[in-house]
Amino acid sequence: RGAFSGALREKPGMFELADTGTILLDEIGDMSPGLQGKLLHVLQDGEYTRLGGRHPVRVDARVVAATNTQLEDAVASGRFRGDLYFRLNVIRLEVPPLRERREDIPLLCSHFVRPYALRYNRPVRQLPRELREAFDRYDWPGNVRELENAVRRYVILPDLDMALAGLRRAVPTAATRPAAAPAREPAAAAEPPEVWPDEGLSLRTVAARAAEEAERKLAVRVLAQTRWNRKEAASQLKISYKALLNKLKKWDVEEPPPRGDRAPGTEAERAGRTEREAVLSTG
Structure with a gap:
């Protein structure tokens, strides 16, 4: 027993x-x-x-x-x-996110289509060109699992418009969701992306630089909103505190100095505070 x-x-x-x-x-x-x-x-x-x-x-x-x-x-x-x-930690392999190895997307799609078509007895043999192109442009915050579910959804319901709408409705993560900008600062998303046409760079290099710049702007904006509370900012960005510090060091971003050490308020308010402080100190 x-x-x-x-x-x-x-x-x-x-x-x-x-x-x-x-x-x-x-x-x-x-x-x-x-x-x-x-x-x-x-x-x-x-x-x-x-x-x-x-x-x-x-x-x-x-x-x-x-x-x-x-x-x-x-x-x-x-x-x-x-x-x-x-x-x-004997042999360590780090697999980059799917958005950094887009050349794997067509291979993974073919790998997923065949077994799901057999399982659900569907006639789909390959994905349409428009959907493959949309898959290649999408950032895949859910990585391979999200791609697998998207392929399975299309195999079961082969509706191209529905599949494309599903990608547009995908919920962004905190790292990709644009944060609300302060009133005095225009939204970073409205700024045109910087391009380096004269350096002979590949499209992948340009995309990597643009993504890096977008991450930097978002991190700085969240830090400003949290009054440079790095732990709170890391929590909102859904990354570790150490990862945020490493990124700030890489970007050479430092906390801006305070805007003067005078107390806020009008001249009359500051004078009133000074007079009250003097009375308290002598009383």
């Missing part, structure tokens, strides 16, 4: 099933602290004990961990164990 009601036979766990193979630990940055300690024990000793078991079970599995969070920041804030981070 097992350790709980209805456990009448042994049931191997995921590590045991992955023995001599590979196990993928997805979204490891969201793992609870208690589970992190147990995982560290398995990785360090190569064995574990089943729930209700009496003898350790040895396992030999290749571990692949994936996350979309900055584990270094999670370690610094105490949300992720440092010893587990260094145990996992």
Whole structure:
């Protein structure tokens, strides 16, 4: 019998099933602290004990961990164990967001169309040219999962106008959503993009520079709105505090000096405050 009601036979766990193979630990940055300690024990000793078991079970599995969070920041804030981070961080592969590798979009579309057409018994064999071009222009804040869902939606309902409207209705993330500009400052989106026609740059380089400039303007605007509270600005931009500091250093952006040290208000108000302060100090 097992350790709980209805456990009448042994049931191997995921590590045991992955023995001599590979196990993928997805979204490891969201793992609870208690589970992190147990995982560290398995990785360090190569064995574990089943729930209700009496003898350790040895396992030999290749571990692949994936996350979309900055584990270094999670370690610094105490949300992720440092010893587990260094145990996992043997071979590190950083996959850039889909908007930075647009040449993969046609390949991924072809990869997704075929299995979904078979699953739903649909006649779609490839996406129309207008939709492929729209996919190539879209920024894909949800990365490959968002692209997969868009392809699946079109395979099920092959309506081009609906698919294009779906891209236009996509909810932007905080990093891509234009923030409200102060009344004294014109909206940055109204400014024409800067182009470098005489440098012989590729379209990808120009796009990267334009994106970098847009990120800088948005970050400076949010910092101004939060009175240069960097932690609050990083929270609104949906990036880590450390990432914001690194970007400000890269852009050579510093907090502007205060506009004088005189107290706000009219001359009469300032004179009144000075007189009251003098009375209080002598009283």
